[in-house]
Amino acid sequence: MLSRNSLLLVVAYLSLMPDHFNAAQQSKLTGSGCAPRGALPTNIRVTAIPSPYYAEGTQSFFGDLLEALKGKTGINYTVTSRPDLGYGSPDANGSFEGSLIGELVNGHADLAGADLTITAERSAVVDFLVPYAQYQLQILANAFFGLDEDTQYLIQDTADFTFLKNSKNATLSAIAANVELGRRSGSIVEDDVAGCAKVMMGNYAYVAESMFPERAIVANPQKLVRAGGTLGIFFLALAVQQDSPLRGILNHALVQLAEDGLIQDLLAKYNVLT
Structure with a gap:
């Protein structure tokens, strides 16, 4: 799970991102209905892979985390379980087809809900949110x-x-x-x-x-x-489409949840990375 030092690293990671903004800026963004690089969706399309972090139809780490993010942002979400997908590594042609990363690249999902490891190859085609855990x-x-x-x-x-x-x-x-x-x-x-x-x-x-x-x-x-x-x-994180308007508001919410201790509690509750 994230230690205090790891949390500080996460905050530093966030501060380097172009869409980083404070709570006042978030209020202006959500209140005006405007967002950088496009409007915020009213419903987040989440694609997830069954794993220790997510189980369809029952309580799970990601299920609870998505509810907490909804509480912080006010944005609804819909989860599609895709056991047929891989996490995401490029094939010989550089394509991420048939994976969670590919769903984001092709515009079929707004958020990948999985224990995705942040890698250079993946970061080249999607935007990772602030890490929620390390291993x-x-x-x-x-x-x-x-x-x-x-x-x-x-x-x-x-x-x-x-x-x-x-x-x-x-x-x-x-x-x-x-x-x-x-x-x-x-x-x-x-x-x-x-x-x-x-x-x-x-x-x-x-x-x-x-x-x-x-x-x-x-x-x-x-x-x-x-x-x-x-x-x-390594760090685990959720991912969104490149230049997604969701990145800023979700990052802000994730840091708030980390500061509240909720993410650490959820990792312990579901016995993942603890």
Whole structure:
């Protein structure tokens, strides 16, 4: 979850954005019906992916967060659940088709409601809002084997894997190469449960987002360990279309909710990143 230092970083991040404005400016904007780069919608079209953060038809982190944002902004929203979509990585042609990012790029959604990692590739085509959480990338290893030259690394095919592949760091790029070589033997896993199960079987190491390694180690004492240091620190955020008039008012609302302690409470309530 966001610490005090992280919250200060978020505020600094917001202050650098061109649509940053104070409460008085927000009042003028909403009262006059005018907004930079187009009028504010009366209903926000939200596209979401079922995940630990969102579950259709039941309470969830994003469901509560959207209600809180509605309370701060007065703007209604409609959520469409799209389990068929990916989060968003460009294909060989640079297209984000078939993903949450693609829905924003194509104008089919106003807001992507998911645990999206902020990346340079995504930031080039959409605008991220201020982060609501952060996580570290860590290695979960078999306690008996540790890490050696025969270790097979495992990872989910997400933005985290893209980070490793694009990294200029020799250690990180070597981990990515190891995963690529092991694709046929199942180095790309479906989820945390599958990654952990494989590590328990032998000389495997699962590259995972915190706090999963800690939970797995507690559940399997003396069988699993964290190996190596932190591979990277990343931020999770909602995203809107580029130059969206929603960016300023939603960012202001998110910072208010963070200052109120609501975002931290929701992360704890739904046991995500805690």
